[in-house]
Amino acid sequence: MPFINERLDANRESIEKDRAASGPVRVSRFRFEPDAVMSRLREQIVGQPEALTAMEAMLVRVKADIGEENRPLAVHLFLGPTGVGKTETVRLIAEAIAGNRDGVCRIDMNTLAQEHYAAALTGAPPGYVGSKEGHSLFDPDKVQGSFSKPGIVLFDEIEKASKEVVRILLNVLDTGRLVFPSGNREIDFRNTLIFMTSNAGALDAEAYHHRYQHGWRRWLGLRPGNGQVLRDSALRRHFDPEFLNRIDQILTFNNLTDNWLEALLDIELAGLNKRLARKQAELTLSPELRAELCHGYDSRYGAREMLRAFRQRLEPAVARALLAFPESRQFEADVHNKEVTVHQYVE
Template sequence: MPFINDKLKYYADERNRKEIEEKQKVPDVTDSPADQPIRKIQTRYRFDVEEVMKRLRKRILGQEHVLKNIENMLKIVWADITDSDKPLHIGLFLGPTGVGKTEIVRVLAEAIHGNRESFCRVDMNTLSLDHYAAALTGAPPGYVGSREGSTILDKEKIEGSYSRPGIILFDEIEKASPQVIQTLLNVFDNGVMTIASGEETIDFRNTLIFMTSNLGTKEIQSFADNKFAFLAKQAIYFFNPGNWGKRGRETVLDHLIKRRLESSFQPEFINRIDDIITFNWLERQTLFEIIDLLTEQINRKLLRYGCQLELDVSAKEFLVEKGFDKKYGARTLKRAVRKYVQVPLAELLIKQTAREGVSYIAQRSIAGIEIKIMHTI
């Protein structure tokens, strides 16, 4: 029975791997300082903070203040000096849609684990009712499914391994029911979630916890569109000249976000979050950088055809005109690239008019964007 044999071999290999990782653990420090062995400083985590940040800075544009916070967090985690009884990190990402809140978690998972999908993602809009808390902790005793201890959480991705932390993303946290929030509060406190059956636990103490929220999006957009009109509505700032200075933007937005958070979550929940970071809306110049990034991704796909694509300035300006929308962020830009670049490019490939060893250039035309042969590679 080859299937059974393969499964047995898989479990044996996993058991051997875990035993090897256990042997590599740093010995526990004894209670007596005199008994502590003299050894070089070492860390259990094997990811390189500098390499992780290089990848993040290449893929996440226009959010340098966010990346700086992520870098500081990774340094603390890598040094292994976090509270051992709580999750490694609890972060909340706020800001407009389409600015990279979810993408930054994907890239972080790719940089640490080598796979963009190596994290557990929970869409909190699916847990909007109180009884949906059972989707996290399993059905309580006496209810259907209680013995199975089923949960939507991926234990392996959450717990990670000895050398790499687990990652979980709670997307759109503001849409979760109060009961679900209370369940998360318990996790933030002790780092462990017990499945309702009582037979299994999920350990979050080796986990990076991220949450995203669109709280304050309308107000942030209003501030971006007309700063002075927005300030006029915020009397506490309108009558305080000190908030009109160089740091007026940060002061107003911080105050705004704080008010929205306090109206949506209990203080004890907010108080357990390590970092609350507001993403910037995308500026026009950042969109040109995103277009270059999207073009690079297209060219990686074109390697199989032996050709490549370049966008000239006129084509980029056209895409920015069609795709610049602060309300929807980079998503409208991606739709513009898909419509005006990828569709005509796909037509070339389908008709087999695209030739190997040829470089194509996308230029603005009366109809939109036209792709022409630039030169031979």
């Protein structure tokens, strides 16, 4: 988009003039603050200290604006099972930087499993219907961002895309540009944070840990591995070395164990209370109900398991209480014989 590029160049020249006039004062062109972004991430993402540390390092580097000029600002691949915070991490970064969780250009790679779907990214080749229009799944505004805000792109479940689609991304990751086959359009990724998620190797790692729990190694007191070898093997099966070599960092998200149930519960309750605040209402949970909601948690489904418990068991009872007591502002949820009830809070 020539207009956007002209504005970027104009803003860059303006800041450079200000720097020259004011002396050696280093001013970042990016307005986001890494500490503010990380505060939001640490409030919402649990059990992933290594991944969050890596995100903090990436944000600081981007803020300082010392990266290569002819590559995306950052390229990260998130590995791990479902429901552990991979996609949520990207959405929270978008919310903190762009002011909107939908500020990320998300491409569901599951829909690009066939080779001919590559045209959904780059437009139809010359001579085919739609080649002149140059339609693409990419939203240029979200991809390119602005001079003060990086664009954010998420390739979700990258391992499900066809080989042809993945090959298209090679040039994007290497040079930060995507040129359409028609030759009359280009999307610039040099001002973009690129994230990819994958479940590759997650099932193999889960099976490995299951065998450990029921095998002789546990009885001998041997510690299990972290499954990283299995994940590395799965990556090599799914992706060519030249693709993996263009990724800045591959991060593995941990399974969410019982140690994080209380934290997950508090996060979901805070989200529910945020929605209830629009109805001038607030909900508290009895200790018995908290224990009940955590009971039977299946770590295979991560945080989504807790969300399902809220939607299926707690929210219907909350809705009935809101309709029954429209003037009440304080409610307490309890459980008796597996039945969740919500009533007006009485001190």
